[in-house]
């Protein structure tokens with residue numbers, strides 16, 4: 001049984017920084033973790049790259065050879081990854097041990113998680129290899145300044161959740177930049193009534209029904225919860241890691257093994 005985090009979220013939300021911090025944290029506590037770059041445009045890394053999509057395909061090459069713009073080229077690269085799941089990915093995964101913990105640092109274009117099927121198939125492939133995967137969705141706390149942005153962030157995360165059908169942890173990144181912590185706290189575990197009244201206050205009355213429907217949707221999926229990530233605080237990344245570990249049952253197998261040998265079970 002292997003374990004993986006799929007680190008996704010909008011462009012610039014802090015995915016690669018999170019991966020680097022996670023790597024550093026794991027190194028400090030003596031835990032093995034392997035970070036994989038899945039962004040064909042990424043150039044600089046603050047973590048050792050255990051596996052790199054650029055060895056399969058690079059954005060620059062695609063732009064140059066096919067005359068595509070950056071976004072079209074990215075989609076092309078990711079479609080190429082999708083076609084290479086059974087050979088390139090399969091071979092690369094052979095380099096990991098069966099119970100390794102892998103973190104995939106993904107590109108930031110959100111269409112990749114809403115309607116392009118590459119990650120859906122990527123994840124299916126990991127599941128077939130007996131890897132427990134958790135989606136780690138990063139959202140920049142700088143955009144959590146009002147309810148409309150919050151709802152739009154929730155919708156983007158929700159669409160990834162529905163598409164990928166995986167355990168899902170939402171993270172509010174860059175908490176060190178938040179001046180007024182109180183404003184953000186309202187959004188970490190918000191009450192639906194609070195969101196609705198905020199939204200109604202902000203929008204023209206004719207949006208009342210839409211607001212209600214949106215809030216109900218978010219509420220029904222029970223996903224309006226964010227874990228704050230403040231990289232200045234040591235405990236922050238540790239707490240997030242423990243939440244994710246719980247989602248993918250990391251560490252639980254070890255317990256089972258110990259229990260198997262419990263002398264009380266021996267008759």
Ligand SMILES: Nc1nc2c(ncn2[C@@H]2O[C@H](COP(=O)(O)OP(=O)(O)OP(=O)(O)O)[C@@H](O)[C@H]2O)c(=O)[nH]1
Pocket residue numbers: 010011012013014015016017018039106107108109173174175176177229230231
């Ligand atoms: N202050 C602060 N800045 C951050 C934090 N995390 C990321 N940043 C900055 O935000 C910018 C984007 O961070 P990245 O980690 O590259 O974001 P990303 O999501 O990997 O971006 P893409 O891969 O391009 O989508 C960089 O300038 C980072 O230094 C944080 O916790 N605090």
Ligand SMILES: [Mg+2]
Pocket residue numbers: 015016017039042105106107
């Ligand atoms: Mg990145």
